[in-house]
Amino acid sequence: MAKRVSNESSISDVLKEFMEKNKLQAGMNKIDVEAAWKSLMGNGVNSYTKEVVLKGSTLYVSLTSAVLREELSYGKQKIIIMINEELRKDVVKDIVLR
Secondary structure: OOOOOOOOHHHHHHHHHHHHOOOHHHHHHHHHHHHHHHHHHHHHHOEEEEEEEEEEEEEEEEEEOHHHHHHHHHHHHHHHHHHHHHHHHOOOEEEEEO
């Protein structure tokens, strides 16, 4: 009887390969960044957040409070570092608060 060649792969490897072939990583990054924003900023900031959109490597955040927008603008670099650490990869390079 002939030996079978083992074509076993882990599920994570198969999913990574599938995402690369179908160019889905950008869409997954958008979802991951939005979830990271919600978990890191907490209920106080999230109640004033209208939308979080990732375009390229820039994160656009629409806020309903001008005071909160000004406060967050002082800590942009810290927010970028926190989001990238949460995602374990460099996705966000800049934040635009509107």
